[in-house]
Amino acid sequence: xxxxxxxxxxxxxxxxxxxxxxxxxxxxxxxxxxxxxxxxxxxxxxxxxxxxxxxxxxxxxxxxxxxxxxxxxxxxxxxxxxxxxxxxxxxxxxxxxxxxxxxxxxxxxxxxxxxxxxxxxxxxxxxxxxxxxxxxxxxxxxxxxxxxxxxxxxxxxxxxxxxxxxxxxxxxxxxxxxxxxxxxxxxxxxxxxxxxxxxxxxxxxxxxxxxxxxx
Amino acid sequence: xxxxxxxxxxxxxxxxxxxxxxxxxxxxxxxxxxxxxxxxxxxxxxxxxxxxxxxxxxxxxxxxxxxxxxxxxxxxxxxxxxxxxxxxxxxxxxxxxxxxxxxxxxxxxxxxxxxxxxxxxxxxxxxxxxxxxxxxxxxxxxxxxxxxxxxxxxxxxxxxxxxxxxxxxxxxxxxxxxxxxxxxxxxxxxxxxxxxxxxxxxxxxxxxxxxxxxx
DNA sequence: CATAACATACTGATCAGTCAGTTTAGTTCA
DNA sequence: TGAACTAAACTGACTGATCAGTATGTTATG
Numbered sequence: 001x002x003x004x005x006x007x008x009x010x011x012x013x014x015x016x017x018x019x020x021x022x023x024x025x026x027x028x029x030x031x032x033x034x035x036x037x038x039x040x041x042x043x044x045x046x047x048x049x050x051x052x053x054x055x056x057x058x059x060x061x062x063x064x065x066x067x068x069x070x071x072x073x074x075x076x077x078x079x080x081x082x083x084x085x086x087x088x089x090x091x092x093x094x095x096x097x098x099x100x101x102x103x104x105x106x107x108x109x110x111x112x113x114x115x116x117x118x119x120x121x122x123x124x125x126x127x128x129x130x131x132x133x134x135x136x137x138x139x140x141x142x143x144x145x146x147x148x149x150x151x152x153x154x155x156x157x158x159x160x161x162x163x164x165x166x167x168x169x170x171x172x173x174x175x176x177x178x179x180x181x182x183x184x185x186x187x188x189x190x191x192x193x194x195x196x197x198x199x200x201x202x203x204x205x206x207x208x209x210x211x212x213x214x215x
Numbered sequence: 216x217x218x219x220x221x222x223x224x225x226x227x228x229x230x231x232x233x234x235x236x237x238x239x240x241x242x243x244x245x246x247x248x249x250x251x252x253x254x255x256x257x258x259x260x261x262x263x264x265x266x267x268x269x270x271x272x273x274x275x276x277x278x279x280x281x282x283x284x285x286x287x288x289x290x291x292x293x294x295x296x297x298x299x300x301x302x303x304x305x306x307x308x309x310x311x312x313x314x315x316x317x318x319x320x321x322x323x324x325x326x327x328x329x330x331x332x333x334x335x336x337x338x339x340x341x342x343x344x345x346x347x348x349x350x351x352x353x354x355x356x357x358x359x360x361x362x363x364x365x366x367x368x369x370x371x372x373x374x375x376x377x378x379x380x381x382x383x384x385x386x387x388x389x390x391x392x393x394x395x396x397x398x399x400x401x402x403x404x405x406x407x408x409x410x411x412x413x414x415x416x417x418x419x420x421x422x423x424x425x426x427x428x429x430x
Numbered sequence: 431c432a433t434a435a436c437a438t439a440c441t442g443a444t445c446a447g448t449c450a451g452t453t454t455a456g457t458t459c460a
Numbered sequence: 461t462g463a464a465c466t467a468a469a470c471t472g473a474c475t476g477a478t479c480a481g482t483a484t485g486t487t488a489t490g
């Protein structure tokens with residue numbers, strides 16, 4: 001590369017941001033490349049300089065979604081000791097991310113719909129599902145080993161917890177009528193209730209650094 | 216009407232069934248009218264005799280979805296006395312319907328995606344959401360009055376329960392990798408756990424929670 | 431023989447992707 | 461220093477394919 005006017009990364013970011021806004025407004029199929037180009041203020045030819053196809057934009061948008069939101073959450077909660085608190089924190093932070101970056105989550109429904117058509121997108125989604133399932137199942141394992149709680153069927157529980165968060169996302173993306181601050185607080189209570197305690201704990205489940213070490 | 220070859224109702228049913236299969240395979244935007252016509256074995260002209268537009272087919276499909284699945288469930292559980300059992304039964308029957316008629320539920324994602332584009336579809340969906348929210352909130356009220364359980368924030372709880380079922384639908388429609396029989400059983404346990412008991416019951420649910428918790 | 435029910439060729443609009451050309455930033459060399 | 465050169469970055473008109481909806485014709489039925 002001899003002389004980029006701005007860095008290739010910046011342009012791609014701009015394109016993705018524009019695409020995100022367009023997809024949110026009209027969905028994937030209804031959004032034209034020209035609209036995306038207009039939205040980020042350059043021409044269609046420029047867009048095709050950075051991305052080979054409309055589908056490639058969508059896929060890269062999903063990649064960014066995963067990297068920037070979900071993996072960040074998983075990193076952030078890594079320092080929390082108790083498995084229970086970590087699980088609760090995932091729900092809380094997901095709700096907060098949803099509040100802050102609703103447009104990105106809107107793209108999820110686009111992915112779901114596209115996955116009917118495109119096998120590669122479906123595979124990407126399934127990989128993510130399996131990944132989150134493993135994460136959560138692992139956390140349930142940790143909590144059980146540490147004696148924090150016991151759940152009878154960890155895999156199903158993990159699936160249902162993920163399902164709940166996903167349902168909240170759907171509802172919010174379509175409607176935006178829920179009070180997310182309220183949801184954020186409630187998710188904590190619900191998650192807690194879903195994890196029956198083996199032994200009595202002192203405080204409300206958050207923040208307590210009891211003697212027993214986590215994972 | 217002088218002489219229908221088959222009744223108009225039958226034809227519409229056939230068209231909707233064909234559309235349902237097509238939408239499931241390819242999504243709404245990617246499905247052509249010709250494909251739907253081919254799927255139900257007649258021509259495009261015939262389809263337009265019964266429906267004025269592609270969108271009208273989608274909307275009627277949603278109407279059937281609501282009438283045939285969700286309202287039926289609500290009617291069926293009407294005879295159950297205990298509010299708790301009624302709530303649990305909704306979850307169980309929804310899981311069973313999902314198992315039996317996955318194609319119909321697939322159309323839900325199509326509706327969600329279409330609602331970005333079409334305000335009337337969005338309004339239809341929102342009406343349904345509000346309706347189910349009221350139903351569930353009412354059930355929580357009933358249970359509380361009968362002394363079966365107490366939940367601190369009924370509206371949010373209703374929303375989260377609906378969200379969970381919706382998430383299960385998404386997961387199953389996209390992946391079909393969950394054991395729905397297992398889900399059906401687990402949903403019962405999860406729903407029970409989400410309804411903290413006022414008085415001691417025999418079940419293994421997390422009854423050790425005292426009143427003040429979380430939030 | 432009237433009309434409901436169905437078939438099919440057509441149209442106008444849309445849109446993803448292409449391509450030939452233009453502009454700008456950086457490099458070379460006198 | 462700057463003119464000549466080069467390739468990256470960008471433009472926008474164009475194309476070929478697609479498809480919803482229509483127009484017009486055909487067949488079956490009471």
